[in-house]
Amino acid sequence: MKKETQFINAGRQAKWTKGVVNPPVERASTVVFDSVKQMKHATANRGNQVLFYGRRGTSTSFAFADAMTEIEGGAGCAIYPSGTAAITNAILAFVKTGDHILMVDNTYEPTRDFCDNVLKRMGVETTYYDPMIGAGIEDLIQSNTRILFLESPGSITMEVQDVPTLAAIAHKHNCMVMLDNTWGAGVNFKPFDFGVDISIQAATKYIVGHSDVMLGTAVATEEYWPTLRENSYLMGQCTSPDDLYLAMRGIRTLAVRLKQHQESALKVANWLQTREEVGKVLHPAFESCPGHEFFKRDFIGSNGLFSFVLTRGDQQSLNALLDGMKHFKMGYSWGGFESLILGNTNVGRIRTVTSWDETYPLIRLHVGLENVDDLIDDLSHGFERLNQALENRND
Numbered sequence: 001m002k003k004e005t006q007f008i009n010a011g012r013q014a015k016w017t018k019g020v021v022n023p024p025v026e027r028a029s030t031v032v033f034d035s036v037k038q039m040k041h042a043t044a045n046r047g048n049q050v051l052f053y054g055r056r057g058t059s060t061s062f063a064f065a066d067a068m069t070e071i072e073g074g075a076g077c078a079i080y081p082s083g084t085a086a087i088t089n090a091i092l093a094f095v096k097t098g099d100h101i102l103m104v105d106n107t108y109e110p111t112r113d114f115c116d117n118v119l120k121r122m123g124v125e126t127t128y129y130d131p132m133i134g135a136g137i138e139d140l141i142q143s144n145t146r147i148l149f150l151e152s153p154g155s156i157t158m159e160v161q162d163v164p165t166l167a168a169i170a171h172k173h174n175c176m177v178m179l180d181n182t183w184g185a186g187v188n189f190k191p192f193d194f195g196v197d198i199s200i201q202a203a204t205k206y207i208v209g210h211s212d213v214m215l216g217t218a219v220a221t222e223e224y225w226p227t228l229r230e231n232s233y234l235m236g237q238c239t240s241p242d243d244l245y246l247a248m249r250g251i252r253t254l255a256v257r258l259k260q261h262q263e264s265a266l267k268v269a270n271w272l273q274t275r276e277e278v279g280k281v282l283h284p285a286f287e288s289c290p291g292h293e294f295f296k297r298d299f300i301g302s303n304g305l306f307s308f309v310l311t312r313g314d315q316q317s318l319n320a321l322l323d324g325m326k327h328f329k330m331g332y333s334w335g336g337f338e339s340l341i342l343g344n345t346n347v348g349r350i351r352t353v354t355s356w357d358e359t360y361p362l363i364r365l366h367v368g369l370e371n372v373d374d375l376i377d378d379l380s381h382g383f384e385r386l387n388q389a390l391e392n393r394n395d
């Protein structure tokens, strides 16, 4: 089945929909049973998508978990109330005091904060590594290294990792591989074809796609699914069926949305490349993006999120650019239908083992579903404000 068709059908088995098109919102805390026999059956099968108690899920969450498993391709999907909860719970399920993990240096900042605070307090050591380390990862693996954590492309600076090489080396040393696959969105990168053991997404981003739900998913292989699932239960992780219903809606249009995000973002990036205010374009589909060769080899497509580095400007002139934007709103997050912009004058602050040598600010864009010419116009006016602010200073 081609991905467009898969997204229409994922999670819509008759046992969940009961005849209507969309798996309905099934709200529950208590589940009541007609007989002791029924109750015993539910208790014995409470890990197997059987109604038992609200925290263990209802048909809405069972359908969504099935959909994510079909899309990503593992053995099962654990659902969390945010992407960050998915990351932290997936890691916690597999480490104990005295263990060591390897974390990519350009990881999403809250992931780093979790390692530096919670894992540290637990006595789990984190070593950060260069996203471009490739086979050099072998030198960093210790006898107690339990997890190699990847994020590709990485947050803000967009380096694409050599996932199959990293995964093969990790497995040689009995170390499991987790990937933050949020950028891939279950569309552009197939984690289990490249040796990933657990694929994590902030479903908050493209799966939900409308900037109105927080949600996380972790899909695991046969080998790791039972432990991941059990730990999710032990930690009391559960999610509102209303939110899951919205996420299921997001899946239906995922392919067509991403296609448009990709097309518009490529047009904006190509236009940016012609501008003298713009230096490196950090879009995985561009040669100027570190790891571009792995993107070409391993990815099916791109989306609306990328960064670029300016050839001029400081905090004040960057502010002039940002403050006047009409369509690109300032905001963290991405993956909704709307365009977003982030300015960053201190990229080096959120990395510890790789340096960031650019002199001028970085801008990250999420190119939304607005008309792309309006978006280019918006950026063009932004550059005028940047230049004006610099000129006023020189007067």
Ligand SMILES: *Cc1c(COP(=O)(O)O)cnc(C)c1O
Pocket: 082, 083, 084, 085, 108, 151, 155, 180, 182, 183, 202, 203, 204, 205, 214, 215, 216, 333
């Ligand atoms: C947003 C994001 C997360 C965290 O997701 P939340 O749902 O906001 O907690 C994790 N990883 C990446 C790459 C993200 O962009």
